[in-house]
Amino acid sequence: MIQQPTHPEQTTAWENVILPSIKELHKIDVYRQHGGYNAFRKALGMKPEDVIEEVKRSGLRGRGGACFPTGLKWSFMPKQTPKAKYLCVNGDESEPGTFKDRQIFEFNPHLLIEGTLIACWAMGITTAYIYIRGEYGKWIRMLERALQDAYANRLVGENILESGFTTQIYIHKGAGAYICGEESSLMNSIEGERGYPRVKPPFPAQFGLWGCPTTINNVETIANVPVIMERGAAWYAGVGVPKHPGPILVGVSGHVNQPGVFEMPTGIPLLEIIHKWAGGVTGNKAIKAVIPGGSSTMILRGEQLEGVRMDADSLKAAGSSVGTAGLIVMNEETDLVAVLTRIAKFYYHESCGQCTPCREGTGWLWKVLKRFEAREARMSDVDLLMDIANNIEGNTICALGDAAAWPVQSMIRRFRAEFERRTVDQVVEEPVSA
Amino acid sequence: MSWPLSAASIPSWAKRTSDPTPPPRRHMLNENNLKRVEELKQRYPTTQALTLPVLWLVQEQEGYISEDSMKEVASLLNVTYAHVLGVVTFYTMFHDKPLGRHHIEVCTNVSCMLKGSDKILQHLEQRLGVSCGHTTTDGKFTLSETECMGACGFAPMIAIGEEYHENLTPEAVDRVLEGLR
Numbered sequence A: 001m002i003q004q005p006t007h008p009e010q011t012t013a014w015e016n017v018i019l020p021s022i023k024e025l026h027k028i029d030v031y032r033q034h035g036g037y038n039a040f041r042k043a044l045g046m047k048p049e050d051v052i053e054e055v056k057r058s059g060l061r062g063r064g065g066a067c068f069p070t071g072l073k074w075s076f077m078p079k080q081t082p083k084a085k086y087l088c089v090n091g092d093e094s095e096p097g098t099f100k101d102r103q104i105f106e107f108n109p110h111l112l113i114e115g116t117l118i119a120c121w122a123m124g125i126t127t128a129y130i131y132i133r134g135e136y137g138k139w140i141r142m143l144e145r146a147l148q149d150a151y152a153n154r155l156v157g158e159n160i161l162e163s164g165f166t167t168q169i170y171i172h173k174g175a176g177a178y179i180c181g182e183e184s185s186l187m188n189s190i191e192g193e194r195g196y197p198r199v200k201p202p203f204p205a206q207f208g209l210w211g212c213p214t215t216i217n218n219v220e221t222i223a224n225v226p227v228i229m230e231r232g233a234a235w236y237a238g239v240g241v242p243k244h245p246g247p248i249l250v251g252v253s254g255h256v257n258q259p260g261v262f263e264m265p266t267g268i269p270l271l272e273i274i275h276k277w278a279g280g281v282t283g284n285k286a287i288k289a290v291i292p293g294g295s296s297t298m299i300l301r302g303e304q305l306e307g308v309r310m311d312a313d314s315l316k317a318a319g320s321s322v323g324t325a326g327l328i329v330m331n332e333e334t335d336l337v338a339v340l341t342r343i344a345k346f347y348y349h350e351s352c353g354q355c356t357p358c359r360e361g362t363g364w365l366w367k368v369l370k371r372f373e374a375r376e377a378r379m380s381d382v383d384l385l386m387d388i389a390n391n392i393e394g395n396t397i398c399a400l401g402d403a404a405a406w407p408v409q410s411m412i413r414r415f416r417a418e419f420e421r422r423t424v425d426q427v428v429e430e431p432v433s434a
Numbered sequence B: 001m002s003w004p005l006s007a008a009s010i011p012s013w014a015k016r017t018s019d020p021t022p023p024p025r026r027h028m029l030n031e032n033n034l035k036r037v038e039e040l041k042q043r044y045p046t047t048q049a050l051t052l053p054v055l056w057l058v059q060e061q062e063g064y065i066s067e068d069s070m071k072e073v074a075s076l077l078n079v080t081y082a083h084v085l086g087v088v089t090f091y092t093m094f095h096d097k098p099l100g101r102h103h104i105e106v107c108t109n110v111s112c113m114l115k116g117s118d119k120i121l122q123h124l125e126q127r128l129g130v131s132c133g134h135t136t137t138d139g140k141f142t143l144s145e146t147e148c149m150g151a152c153g154f155a156p157m158i159a160i161g162e163e164y165h166e167n168l169t170p171e172a173v174d175r176v177l178e179g180l181r
Helices: A026-032 A038-044 A048-058 A070-075 A099-109 A111-125 A134-152 A184-189 A219-231 A232-236 A270-277 A311-318 A336-350 A356-375 A380-392 A398-419 B033-042 B048-062 B067-077 B081-088 B109-116 B117-128 B170-180
Strands: A086-091 A127-132 A168-173 A212-217 A246-256 A260-265 A289-292 A324-330 B101-108 B141-146 B158-160 B164-165
Touching: A026 A111, A026 A246, A026 B164, A038 A219, A038 A246, A048 A070, A048 A111, A048 A232, A070 A111, A070 A212, A070 A219, A086 A184, A086 A219, A086 B048, A099 A111, A099 A134, A099 A219, A099 B033, A111 A127, A111 A168, A111 A212, A111 A219, A111 A232, A127 A184, A134 A270, A134 B109, A184 A212, A184 B067, A212 A219, A219 A232, A219 A246, A219 A356, A246 A270, A260 A270, A270 A289, A270 A324, A270 B048, A289 A398, A324 B109, A336 A356, A336 A398, A336 B109, A356 A398, A356 B164, A380 A398, B033 B048, B048 B067, B048 B081, B067 B081, B109 B117, B117 B170, B158 B170, B164 B170
Parallel strands: A086 A127, A086 A212, A127 A168, A246 A324, B101 B141
Antiparallel strands: A246 A260, A289 A324, B101 B158, B158 B164
């Protein structure tokens, strides 16, 4: 029996800035009426290095999973270079449990375009590619329409707002590969290659798209930039947790009454998100486990959640990570062996096949887990899973190998009994001696 | 016999009987799409970068990407056929074989699974009379299982082409199918 922790009574008040509840905000006129593109105007009036400084001071950290400080990333771009410079906005969004960027494409596309413009100005970039997963055909069209309006209003293109600044924004449609959400694989995909990740170093800021300096930022990260410019770094740094500040889009899915994407300051307790924002667990059941930040983050036990907050440090201390803030809630009746088998199948399917540990290991993980599902596994298979996962982790070019290993490692560490119960050895009785 | 051979010196059995002039080059892509390709060239510094966008155009026009189309894309972009084939086979959304008129994809990843996507898949298999991964005999529907489509909060879901149908029940699936018949 799982003990249900008491949940806090207070819900944090928050007025949305990334996804404000303004009707028809996707239309450029409405967006401009509500102060849209003023942040970009403000940025144009500043020196590019001051814009980077402002983003640095805001404390904005990437929202794609790695939580890397955005201002610092921008400052890696060389100022003087004979080569072209590129920005890639990562909207590949394929991590199971993550569905936040699509809300931005749908409800506030101009915020993304404005953020892209500011980023281009700050880094002196003249071409930006917004990479969107192919499955999002409908949302690509939404963003395309917004982008056309922005071009028509001379906010993108040549000599923007008579400032002499020129930048082009293009949408690049993916074609169904999870791996293309990895930054170097995304660049290969834009170059028209198979989406194989590249060995780092060299890092994209030195050798990115077509060998030119390139910065890759997540859609949500870029959408935060106009907010910083408009309200100031000091305001932004004061939102949520000091070390990981700002509003964050949390997608809640699984066994909750009101799943969806919620904008909130960082640092809200997970239990408050589940019980207050997402309307509680379906059928008032106890929480067995949650995956806090998309399928690759480490799973947490339900009774472990007391005091854990949705920010990088708190989740790290709890033995997981914030990832893409895609919270998957599982009630007490969930079959975790089935969940892990499904996750393993996903990584097996999505491994690009470049590195042997990942290509072979993910398949082995899935194969062994299927034995558990079929109740054919031996007790030693529990450790075998751990052994395979440990041999994938850290031994691959990109983080997909780690992403495949972490769910297995954490699941077995925290729910070992669930797996042991499914082995054949468990059923075998001790022979009775005469 | 001297080289080059004169026409008279070629034995009759070795002479081609068909018209030796090649047929006029017919583009797989229609005119509109060829114009799109020219526009797209402005966006990238290399033609190879157009591989994905042009393959999308081919697939939108033809429904799938045939070997001939791949060769055409290769010559259009001045890349090898092997490169195009490599790209088509890497990305799961590119199809090198024709599918049914409606491609129904059922997400069965964790969030959808927790909300009963297996029942949706079973229901569809029953209704369409095909198992997952196959096309109905009338060529109307192809049913497949897919990885996370980014609709986790609106699970379970199916996608038919680009259209997402979310928060499904078996009854809602019936209504969706009704609309397609």
